[in-house]
Amino acid sequence: MYDLSTRKRALSLVAQGRSLNSVSKEMGISRHAITCWLSRLEPVSRTPPCVRCQETPESPEDPAAYAYLLGLYLGDGYIICKPKQRYLMVTCTASWPGLVEAAEDAMRKVLPWPNVSRLQRAGCVDVKSYTQHWVCLFPQHGPGKKHERRIALEPWQQEIVDEHPWEFIRGLVHSDGCRITNWTTRLVGGERKRYEYPRYFFTNVSDDIRRLYTDTLDKLGIEWTHCTRNGSPYNISVAKKASVALLDAHVGPKH
Known part of the structure; x- marks a missing residue:
C-alpha cells in the first residue's frame, strides 16, 4: 500500500x-x-495547456529555439498522426551527433513536458517528441509530402522568423543544407594553381520552402544563386566570400 x-x-x-x-x-x-x-484518484491532466490552442493563442516560450526547430521540421521533420500516437520526428544523420543534440535540445525548449526519445537506425537517428500539440505549433502539417502541397508560414510564425532569422536559416541548413569546399584552377604567373573556396548548398524540392530560405537570406543581405539539378532549380548556392563568412559566423558546418 x-x-x-x-x-x-x-x-x-x-x-x-x-x-x-x-x-x-x-x-x-x-x-x-x-x-x-x-x-x-482525482483526474490529473497529462498534457499541459498548449500555447496555440488556448483561448488566447501565444507564441512558444523560446522563440529562438522554435525558429531553429521550424527550419529542421521544414527540412527533415514530419509529424506522425495515429489514433493513439502523435509525435514530431526529425531525422538526423548519425555521423553528426551535435545535430542530434541540437534537435533534441530545441524540442525540449519549445515544449518542455513531452517525452523525447531517440531511435538509432542504419546511418541515422530519429529524434521524437510525443504530443498531439506539435500539429498546433507546425500548422504546415498535412497529408502527403511537403513538396506536393502549399507551404506558407502563419503570421505569428513569420514574426518569429523575422525576429530570429539566423536560427531559422541554421535549422534549414542543418536539415537540408551543407558546407563544402569547392576547388578550381587558375593561371598565376603562367603556372596553373589549385584554388579552393567554401560554399553553402541548400537542397529542397519544395518551391515554397526554398522561397522561405531565399527570402530570409535576402533580408540578411546574403547573396545566393540557383543551381539546377536535372533541369530543376533544387539547389540554392551561397559562394560569395562575404556571404559565406556571414553563414560561417551564424551557421557553420554540421558536426
Whole structure:
C-alpha cells in the first residue's frame, strides 16, 4: 500500500509529461499501480495547456529555439498522426551527433513536458517528441509530402522568423543544407594553381520552402544563386566570400 502523498507525487510527475516507465523506475512503483491511480484518484491532466490552442493563442516560450526547430521540421521533420500516437520526428544523420543534440535540445525548449526519445537506425537517428500539440505549433502539417502541397508560414510564425532569422536559416541548413569546399584552377604567373573556396548548398524540392530560405537570406543581405539539378532549380548556392563568412559566423558546418 502507498500513502496518498506518494500517489499524488507519482501523478504529479506524470502530469509534467513524464512517461509511466520513467516514473515507475524513479519511485519504485509498478506501471499498473500508477495506471490505477490515474483512473481512481482525482483526474490529473497529462498534457499541459498548449500555447496555440488556448483561448488566447501565444507564441512558444523560446522563440529562438522554435525558429531553429521550424527550419529542421521544414527540412527533415514530419509529424506522425495515429489514433493513439502523435509525435514530431526529425531525422538526423548519425555521423553528426551535435545535430542530434541540437534537435533534441530545441524540442525540449519549445515544449518542455513531452517525452523525447531517440531511435538509432542504419546511418541515422530519429529524434521524437510525443504530443498531439506539435500539429498546433507546425500548422504546415498535412497529408502527403511537403513538396506536393502549399507551404506558407502563419503570421505569428513569420514574426518569429523575422525576429530570429539566423536560427531559422541554421535549422534549414542543418536539415537540408551543407558546407563544402569547392576547388578550381587558375593561371598565376603562367603556372596553373589549385584554388579552393567554401560554399553553402541548400537542397529542397519544395518551391515554397526554398522561397522561405531565399527570402530570409535576402533580408540578411546574403547573396545566393540557383543551381539546377536535372533541369530543376533544387539547389540554392551561397559562394560569395562575404556571404559565406556571414553563414560561417551564424551557421557553420554540421558536426
